[in-house]
Amino acid sequence: MLNFEFYNPTRIVFGQGRYNDLDRLIPPHARVLVLFGGESARKNGTLDMVYQGLGKRHVESFGGIEPNPTYETLMKAVEQVRANRLDYLLAVGGGSVIDGTKFVAAAVFASGDPWEILLSHGANVKQALPFGTVLTLPATGSEMNSGSVITRSDIKAKLFFTNACVFPQFSLLDPTRSYSLPPRQLANGIVDAYTHVMEQYLTYPVNALVQDRFAEGLLSTLIEIGPRVLANPQDYDLQANFMWTATLALNGLIGAGVPQDWATHMIGHELTALYGLDHAQTLAIVLPAMLNERKADKRVKLMQYAERVWGLKEGSEEARIDAAITRTREFFESLGVQTRLSGYGIDAEAIPPVLKQLESHGMVHLGEHRSVDLDVSRKVLEACL
Amino acid sequence: MLNFEFYNPTRIVFGQGRYNDLDRLIPPHARVLVLFGGESARKNGTLDMVYQGLGKRHVESFGGIEPNPTYETLMKAVEQVRANRLDYLLAVGGGSVIDGTKFVAAAVFASGDPWEILLSHGANVKQALPFGTVLTLPATGSEMNSGSVITRSDIKAKLFFTNACVFPQFSLLDPTRSYSLPPRQLANGIVDAYTHVMEQYLTYPVNALVQDRFAEGLLSTLIEIGPRVLANPQDYDLQANFMWTATLALNGLIGAGVPQDWATHMIGHELTALYGLDHAQTLAIVLPAMLNERKADKRVKLMQYAERVWGLKEGSEEARIDAAITRTREFFESLGVQTRLSGYGIDAEAIPPVLKQLESHGMVHLGEHRSVDLDVSRKVLEACL
Incomplete structure (x- = not known):
């Protein structure tokens, strides 16, 4: 370990x-900014219940945070916080709203250009506003971690930052908030959570027995409930298990004491920034290709994954590994998420710009061995076609 | 869920x-009381390294905290803290030292008799001194929870309290600190951690898929490493897995969203208080008898336990459940821990005083269904002979 x-x-x-x-979780005299995305939080009644829970506090709203939240939009929220001396943020939404709120919380205190927060990956953050979250979409785990991914439209950049100052103080997880989500968002959430686990689990063994068992438990649970959540989105227990699984997939626990990969995510971020694919779509495309390209590095854990998660115990090692990767791809496809660039109308011409972006963002030594250079990324992307 | x-x-x-x-974890001007148990922390060098890590801070020591830490001893530490205006506690030891430190941290602020903290099970605690821990013995999980069990010698009472004020601020987990533990303490730690998981897992199903998977992962890990830790106590990876497993067994995670039992622990506490058995010995005695006595209540989870933890998939349900309970008993015995009262020279005459103590401590509606009354406890104890 x-x-x-x-x-x-x-x-x-x-x-x-x-x-x-909320009344006990937020200070009684807080001046609160409620941040949300589109109109669904209003239409399905979540915002009303939140405002009621906030009681007589001074409450303002900031809507319109996009999927892949942008610096440009979020800076307007920063202005509102500063202008009206607000001192507590409440994110109501999924990972985009929560990630955006983390940025706002930190950017309020930035002395220079807040984009530096992203360029330093959070190293320059010293302080942030306190905030809580009301989760409406299980997927990213942002509700229980200190990471955030922000997009800047003008330069087509999607970068992450992380800092202990931006742990939510609390997150309210109500599984019924996901009842009305469209299938695409539910499917994306399942793929996202699954890939979060894989980035921390599918590397090389360091004899971290519990971390492996926990990761395998999360993967097995997602495989068990994924198609059922899509078929029965109003089943409380299914949504509850999905929500708690997605949270635990990226709250630091299964990644403690083990190597981590994240190359799939970094390449995926560039695909979203350049071509507008959903985050989870990029993961569903890149992950199977990545596992296949790096079979040698990941051999031992791929064998363990094949056996413990997919129950593959027969045949040659090579056959079992191939079958496990195929099963992973089929699982994503079974949720209705395409796993090839061609499925989204994207061809080989798209690859050089992605590589250029990776280079310009310093993403040239990715993965648990820092061995995913631009050449490996190119091979992976070619296998995604 | x-x-x-x-x-x-x-x-x-x-x-x-x-x-x-430690220098970064503890405030620079803290006036620190280091609490420890016997002489092993000094002999194996842990205390020296701790003192060195504390640098130039004002540091005092308080040794002699017993296994099953007593109110009488701990009140002397409370006096020392008050007399010398100490403001930070550092527990160096296993669960007894850490539990004792939690009591000291809360008792310093008690207005009346600090024993009231135990009688109220922590409900009357409003404030506690900050403290950290340096763990030397994996077992109780006290290093990452807010619970504590304290014994009062004069009235032979062993009671628990819990309060969010007594979460350690940090715990330093160094697996090499367990290298020199005697086999009995290692074995006790394994049994203790195993039983902690069982108290939260082996109740009735509430469709909490991840909690079940995590619990099964911890149990499987303890079964895998238990005998190997005893055979190779200086193997870093084995001790590391044991230490992290024992911490995760009782940090609140696997118990979140599921019913909990704890009847085995409550009966075990009385056996320790009256007859001086090690805590883990009492668990090894009571748990198999408890599972057997309450088979009907626990049927569904016993079947799941049999299949997923012990791989028992053949035979009648009854046979599989019996086999799982037998395997549990054999696992404890394989670690050198006796699972019958007779193994400790205790006979049927010991039972009525235990029942009397349970009654006087209000332990008359135990278990996940509150169905373990004195009659059930008596049957369980008779099956422990």
């Missing part, structure tokens, strides 16, 4: 309709 | 020899 430090102070409040808990 | 709230702000610093990290 590798040395590690694990710290996660986010309080999880889990269950249906616990909006009155 | 049941509604839940999960909050655990303890920072885990994991790895060999990270004592210099």
Whole structure:
């Protein structure tokens, strides 16, 4: 097991309709900015319940945070916070709204250009506004971690930052909030959570037995419930298991004491920034190709994955590994998520710009061995066609 | 899944020899009381490394905290803290030292008799001194939770309290600190961690898929490494897995959103208080008898346990359940821990005093269904003979 430090102070409040808990979770004299995305949070009643839970506090709203939240939009929220001396943020939405709120929380205190927060990957963040979240879409795990991914439209850049100052103080997880999500968003969430686990699990063995068992438990659960969530989106227990699984997939626990990969995510980010694919679509495309290209590096864990997650115990090692990768691809496809660039009308001409972006963002030594250079990325992308 | 709230702000610093990290983890002007048990922490060098890590801070020591730490001893530490205006505690030891430190941290602020903390099970705790821990014995999970069990010698009472004020601020987990533990303590630790998982897992199903998978992962890991840790106590990876497993067994995670039992623990506490058995010995005695007595209540989860943890898929349901309970007993015995009262020279005459103590401590509606009354406890104890 590798040395590690694990710290996660986010309080999880889990269950249906616990909006009155907001009153105890947020300071009584807080001046609150509620941040949200499109109109679904209003239409399905979540915002109303949130406002009611906030009681007599001074509350303002900021809507319109996009999927892949942009610097440009979020800076308007920063202005509102500064102008009206707001001191508490409440994100109501999925990973995009929560990631955006983290950026706002940190950017309010930035002395120079807040885009530096992304360029430094969070190293220059010293302070952030306190905030909580009301999760409406299980997927990213942002509700219980200190990471955030922000897009800048003008330069087509999608970069991450992480800093302990932007752990949510609390996250209210109400599985019924996902009942009305469209199938595409549910499917994306399942793929996203699955890939988060894979980035931390499918590397090389370091004898971290519990981390492996936990990761395998999360993967097995997603395989078990994924298609059922799509078929029965109003089943409380299915949504509850999906929501808690997605949160645990990226709250630092299964990544503590093990090597991590994240090359699939970094390449995926560039595909979204350049061609507008959903985040999870990029993961569904890149992950199977990535595993296949780097079979040698990942051999031992691929064997373990094949056996423990997919129950593949027969045949040659090569056959079992290939079957496990195929099963992964088929699982994503079974959720209705295409796993080839061609499925989204993207051809080989798209590859050089992605490589150029990776280079310009310093993403030239990716993966658990830092061995995913531009040549490997090119091979992976070619295998994604 | 049941509604839940999960909050655990303890920072885990994991790895060999990270004592210099104490300097960053503890405020620079803290006046520190280092609490420890017997002489082993001094003999094996842990205390020296701790003192060095604390640098130029004002540091005092308080040794002699017993296994099953007593109110009487701990009140002397409370006096020392008050007399010398100490403001930070550092527990160096296993669960007894850490539990004792939690009591000291809370008792310093008690207005009346600090024993009230135990009688209220922590409900009356409003404030506690900040403290960290340096763990030397994997077992209780106290290093990452807010619970504590304290014994009062004069009235032979062993009671618990829990309060969010007594989460350790940090715990330094150095697997090499367990290298010199005697086999009995290692075996006790394995049994203790195993039983902690069982108290949260082996109840009735509530469709909490991830909690079940995580619990099964911890149990499988303990079964895999238990005998190997005893045979190779200086194997870093084995001790690292044991230490992290024991921490995760009782940090609130696997118990979030599921029913919990704890009847085995409550009966075990009385056996320790009256007859001086090691805590883990009492668990090894009571757990198999408890599972057997309450087979009907626990049927579905016993079947799942039999299949997923012990791989028992053949034979009648009854046979598989019996085999799983037998395997559990054999696992404890394989570690050298006796699982019958008779193995410790205790006979049927011991039972009535235990029942009397349970009654006087209000332990008359135990278990996940509150169905373990004195009659059930009596049957369980008779099956322990």
